[in-house]
Amino acid sequence: MRSIVFGFLLLILMFICGCSYLQPHPDTCDHSHPSCSRELNNEEPFVLDTINSEKHIDICACKPLNNSHITVEKDQEYQFQIIELGEGWKDGSIASSLDDPEGGWTNPFMKIIGWFGSAYKRSSEAPWYALVGSVNNDEYTFPVFNEDGNITKIEQSGKLYFFANDMTGRYFNNKGAIKLLITRKN
Template sequence: MILSVNQAMIIEVEAKKLWNATDLEVSANQTYRFVAKGRWRDFIVKTGANGYTASYMRLFDGYKRFQNANWFSLIGSIDKSRDFEIGKTNTVEMKASGFLYLYANDAPRFYFNNSGKISVVITRIK
């Protein structure tokens, strides 16, 4: 799927999935606005798309898939190789072309204890 300028789509992002396919094909230099609503759960921690930090998790920070973002922050990825932080609300210019995937920022081997999903509105701005 390719969005026209000002066209939007909604996708449910499941916390348990390593990769949530959007079926959206993006191109370098296009700009998209992301707005996420809802809450998901990392084992016992319930949080929104901005994720969370906790002192007891610092020991495990090196295991996060996207190092520069909070645990359970919403992350985007182009072709499962060019990741970027989205969080609850963000406007992002695509740096590459390919298919867009979304995920909760967690340690790869610990998606089994995740639950819930968030809804993300993706709007092409430019």
């Protein structure tokens, strides 16, 4: 029992002290998946200008920011649906769930550790490693999958991005890619 308590306290200390484990590391992302390519995509901005208009986008877990090239307007509603899940969605070796409102890390022990380290995740609006939507590069963030049928009312106009809700500088060990369908609902 003492070793479990000691290990738990050590992990919390690592989060608080910012030990070398938590420092940024070189990128080890597998860039062979098309959505994880290092190439710049010069795609023109896209607007879902009518109800039920849709667009598919690729999202890479190891990219700190995935540009959808979609411009959204305040008070519009969008629905999100995974149409293809590549090699899984993992934070290092930690398995995660995407399409569950309580998604993110699936291991109960890691969820407890995540609760203690929640100040370090990029978005306070979603669990660790859940898929997060962002308008204007983190100015406004929201969990993509929610209890409202994955429909989100956008609270700010701007460019739409996506990312795995990880700690800044810790995207190097992320694995996974998805194809996401985005549909305008109003």
